[in-house]
Amino acid sequence: MSFSLLVSQHHPKSPDRVEAWETAFLELQVVLAYIDSVLAPAERMTLSLLNLAKWDEKDNRRQVDELTRSIEKHGIDQAVRRVIRKLEELFEQEDPTIRPHLAQEILQSSVAIVVADDVISDNEESFLRDLLAPALGMDEAHVMEVVKAASGRLSRFRAYAERGLECYLMLAELQEGPPQLNSLAGDKLPGFLGAVDQWVVQHRLGSSRVMGYFLGAMGGIFWIDSYEQHLSEMTQLVAAARTLSQRAGPEARLRAIHHELTQLRNRGVDANGHRAIARHVTNALSRMASLNEAQRNRFRDAIAPALEIDHDALVESASQRASLIDLHDNLVGAHSPEQDKTESQWWRFWK
Numbered sequence: 001m002s003f004s005l006l007v008s009q010h011h012p013k014s015p016d017r018v019e020a021w022e023t024a025f026l027e028l029q030v031v032l033a034y035i036d037s038v039l040a041p042a043e044r045m046t047l048s049l050l051n052l053a054k055w056d057e058k059d060n061r062r063q064v065d066e067l068t069r070s071i072e073k074h075g076i077d078q079a080v081r082r083v084i085r086k087l088e089e090l091f092e093q094e095d096p097t098i099r100p101h102l103a104q105e106i107l108q109s110s111v112a113i114v115v116a117d118d119v120i121s122d123n124e125e126s127f128l129r130d131l132l133a134p135a136l137g138m139d140e141a142h143v144m145e146v147v148k149a150a151s152g153r154l155s156r157f158r159a160y161a162e163r164g165l166e167c168y169l170m171l172a173e174l175q176e177g178p179p180q181l182n183s184l185a186g187d188k189l190p191g192f193l194g195a196v197d198q199w200v201v202q203h204r205l206g207s208s209r210v211m212g213y214f215l216g217a218m219g220g221i222f223w224i225d226s227y228e229q230h231l232s233e234m235t236q237l238v239a240a241a242r243t244l245s246q247r248a249g250p251e252a253r254l255r256a257i258h259h260e261l262t263q264l265r266n267r268g269v270d271a272n273g274h275r276a277i278a279r280h281v282t283n284a285l286s287r288m289a290s291l292n293e294a295q296r297n298r299f300r301d302a303i304a305p306a307l308e309i310d311h312d313a314l315v316e317s318a319s320q321r322a323s324l325i326d327l328h329d330n331l332v333g334a335h336s337p338e339q340d341k342t343e344s345q346w347w348r349f350w351k
Contacts, residue, residue, distance in 0.1 A: 006105055010098050023063065024086040025106060028132075030067045031083050032113040034076050036123050080131065087135040103136035107143060111150050118158070118220050120151050156270060161217040163257050164280025166241040167303050168214070170250045171284075172206030174294045180207040192227040199231050203238060209287040217280060250298070254306035261307075278307040282314070286327040296333055 007021040071079050087106075091099060110132060114124045125147055133143040181197040183189045189197065193208075196215075200208045211234070215223050218237075219230040245253045261273040281303065285291075291299075304311045311331075318328035328334070 006102065010095075010102070020086075021090060021102075024083065024090055025109075026063055027067055027079070027083045028087065028106070028110065029113050030064055030071070031076065031079050032110055032124070032127070033116075034068075034071050034079070035114075035127050036121050080127070084131050084135050087132075091135065091137055099137055103138050106136060107132070107138065107146060111146055114147075115150050115154060118154055120147060120154070156264075156273070157276070158218055160273060160276040161214060161280055162237060162241070163277045164217070164284065165214050165237065166245065166253070166257070167277070167281045167307070168210060168284040169205075169238065169241055170245060170254075170303065171288070171291070171295045171298060172204070172210075174292065174298060175206045176292055179205070180209060180289045182208045182212075192224045195227060195231060199235070203235065205238065207288055210284045213283055213287055214280075251302050254302050258306040258308075274308040278309050281307065282309075282327060285330050286324065288330060291330045291333070293333065296331065299331070 007018050011017045011021075067079060091102075094102065107128075110128065114120055114128070128143055128147055129140055132138075133140050179200050181200065182193045183197055188194050196208045196212055200206070200211055205211050215227075215230055215234060218234070223230045248256070257277075258274075261277070264270045264273050281299075285299070300311050303309075304314070315328065315331050318324040318331065
């Protein structure tokens with residue numbers, strides 16, 4: 001349910017009241033997006049979904065633009081004080097029986113804005129706890145439970161991508177021949193594409209296509225806006241993953257990952273961890289060049305069991321879907337004209 005619809009149901013005969021709530025709610029979303037003084041691309045995209053607040057998109061856009069210009073000119077503090085004051089005044093005038101419904105909707109939508117860039121900063125947490133919670137008449141502990149749950153989900157999603165990366169690196173270390181790059185035939189591509197190619201060659205990472213996938217999985221769809229930072233962070237992750245694998249051996253490391261996921265399931269934290277990591281690994285497999293026998297054996301005999309993947313069922317499923325032809329061919333050691341076609345299309349896309 002949109003916030004506009006919620007307040008309309010509570011105030012069917014008070015359009016001015018609905019308008020006041022819609023405006024305060026919309027301004028809160030803008031303030032939350034700016035709370036760290038930087039409007040991340042993901043947060044800007046979330047703000048563009050203006051039906052979060054009001055029905056009139058043109059009016060929404062006008063109000064967002066006005067507040068954005070004010071924040072950029074006068075700073076965030078003035079906007080924070082104004083929005084919090086509005087929320088407090090509106091809540092004081094509300095029927096106590098409907099306050100909890102409005103407060104919960106505002107809190108959930110606010111947390112959605114905060115986590116849009118895949119991180120909850122100290123400033124955002126402080127705003128929710130110390131300013132928004134009192135304004136909504138909400139218990140601070142409840143607000144922090146909601147924030148903690150959202151933060152926990154983000155941490156697990158990133159951890160799953162990191163475990164998927166570990167599994168991929170166990171396959172990449174068995175790769176024979178040159179790496180699979182964004183560029184072909186020695187050509188160099190500009191910007192982040194060329195930087196990823198150079199990074200893949202330098203650190204022996206096997207495939208620019210696969211590493212581009214993991215950069216997106218961990219850094220969000222806008223990682224290319226600050227690709228140098230993400231490449232630096234990923235370099236540290238790769239080094240840590242390789243250290244874990246070398247210290248214990250790939251098979252022992254995979255057993256540890258399986259145990260970790262099983263514990264999360266048994267404690268009722270997350271029953272889908274194995275599946276989440278398996279999805280990252282199969283996505284990587286579908287982007288790799290032809291696997292050699294050693295890579296196929298390691299996936300079938302060690303990685304698939306650790307992630308509770310039914311190897312035979314995966315092969316059968318991939319064989320029946322045209323979109324998974326690359327995955328199927330890699331799993332069974334075949335090479336079809338479709339793979340060459342995919343490589344050609346990939347090259348033309350970036351050229």
